[in-house]
Amino acid sequence: MDFFAEVVAWFGDAANWSGTDGVPSRIGEHLVLSAVPLLVAVALALPIGLYIGHTGRLAALAINVSNVGRAIPTLAILSIAWLLLSRPLVEIGLRRDAAEITTALAMIALALPPIITNAYVGLAGVDRDLVEAGRGMGMTGRQLLLRLELPLALPVVLAGVRTAAVQVVATATLGAVVGTGGLGRYLVDGLAQRKYEEVFAGGLLVALLAIGTELLFSWLQRRTVSPGLQSATARALREPGQMGRGGGEVAV
Amino acid sequence: MIEGQPVVDWAWIVRNLDNIGARTLDHVVLTVLAVAIGFVISFGLALAIRRNRRLTGPILGISGILYSIPSLAFFMVLIRFTGIGSILTAEIPLVSYTILILVRNTLAGFDAVPADVVEAAEGMGYSRWQRLWRVELPIASPVIIAGLRIATVTTVGLVTVTAFIGVQSLGSLILNPGLANFFLTAVLVGSLGAIALAVAGDLGFMLLQRLATPWARDRALGT
Numbered sequence: 001m002d003f004f005a006e007v008v009a010w011f012g013d014a015a016n017w018s019g020t021d022g023v024p025s026r027i028g029e030h031l032v033l034s035a036v037p038l039l040v041a042v043a044l045a046l047p048i049g050l051y052i053g054h055t056g057r058l059a060a061l062a063i064n065v066s067n068v069g070r071a072i073p074t075l076a077i078l079s080i081a082w083l084l085l086s087r088p089l090v091e092i093g094l095r096r097d098a099a100e101i102t103t104a105l106a107m108i109a110l111a112l113p114p115i116i117t118n119a120y121v122g123l124a125g126v127d128r129d130l131v132e133a134g135r136g137m138g139m140t141g142r143q144l145l146l147r148l149e150l151p152l153a154l155p156v157v158l159a160g161v162r163t164a165a166v167q168v169v170a171t172a173t174l175g176a177v178v179g180t181g182g183l184g185r186y187l188v189d190g191l192a193q194r195k196y197e198e199v200f201a202g203g204l205l206v207a208l209l210a211i212g213t214e215l216l217f218s219w220l221q222r223r224t225v226s227p228g229l230q231s232a233t234a235r236a237l238r239e240p241g242q243m244g245r246g247g248g249e250v251a252v
Numbered sequence: 253m254i255e256g257q258p259v260v261d262w263a264w265i266v267r268n269l270d271n272i273g274a275r276t277l278d279h280v281v282l283t284v285l286a287v288a289i290g291f292v293i294s295f296g297l298a299l300a301i302r303r304n305r306r307l308t309g310p311i312l313g314i315s316g317i318l319y320s321i322p323s324l325a326f327f328m329v330l331i332r333f334t335g336i337g338s339i340l341t342a343e344i345p346l347v348s349y350t351i352l353i354l355v356r357n358t359l360a361g362f363d364a365v366p367a368d369v370v371e372a373a374e375g376m377g378y379s380r381w382q383r384l385w386r387v388e389l390p391i392a393s394p395v396i397i398a399g400l401r402i403a404t405v406t407t408v409g410l411v412t413v414t415a416f417i418g419v420q421s422l423g424s425l426i427l428n429p430g431l432a433n434f435f436l437t438a439v440l441v442g443s444l445g446a447i448a449l450a451v452a453g454d455l456g457f458m459l460l461q462r463l464a465t466p467w468a469r470d471r472a473l474g475t
Binding site for chain 1: 320321322323324325326328329331332402405406408409410412413415416423426430431434435436439440442443446447450451454
């Protein structure tokens, strides 16, 4: 196959591995473009999801937020954010980072729903008898949350973070459309210049990075979940409703 | 937004009603095609798994891998093989993304059929196909339809991305004149249009579910 030889040649070309548009630099940009919004989303969504799961208030919000999130295309969020924010950002002197900031905001919006929903589902799934027992032992609400509910719900909570992480890594690619760096550059620039081997190489790299993220987070999940729950983790991961990239769920 | 430009240029919308309508129709056709083809494939795969449970791992594994390919990358990688602007370049990823959701839900739906109901049907002399169509499918339908709802909503969103590979949809309005001319009205029309289609698809299937399962409706009414 002619074309695959071209792709292999692209990967073999030393020029594609150095400089600002080299693979290491693009992967670095892509990781920053994904990690920053993911961290912000976790910081925002976890307290919300845990609050809803712990108190049982606003449960409908936690359930519906992921359905609503699914209905809003990421391209739509990114485009609207870009048209509304790029000028103000340039005016306050952030011309060089305007695309990155806009994309990061869209990625935060993308990452919030799965984290909120899974944090809620995880806590809501904790056996009520255990919570009652904890309460009977005189645990305060805070102790119940941190020492009982959260450890038990951790596999499901982390599965939500993992779903969000994989989605963000995959979708940060779109940022290239408004001018960010990252692996999306190979897709957008390659397409504009009809360098299809570069497009293919870029697509392959994004897919590998997404798979790498999935593997990293499932490793993290295994590491952080208490050994006593390991089998429960395995069960939670096999079960529908809590697995990678949203599609894992069997909706009812 | 460009200075002095109104937030929503209603005159542009009125002038471009034909265009907006045509892009909406394109969007619907791409979505319906993907979900319909995806459902036929997934239903077949789910039936195959029911016959031979050992197929579960490979089928869910492969559809899981397909599902995890980032969409923009999937579309663009195919351009070299199936051409820019071709329906095939759009539909191959769109169909692939529906399969994991639909196979999972179809299986979960069939698994929810109580064993004694199946035995009763057998005892009544139903053939394998009669049992499938008249007994198991109706009981499984709420979960299967729930899968179709997710697949449809997801697909509507993904169709916007096919604008990058030159396929026409509401996403085309977002890209050009939207992003290309920094024209908010077109971005809003494309975005809200896509959201409206997703909601309409979701509600449509919800209605279908109510029609398909009259017993659940009666029960909800307390009769």
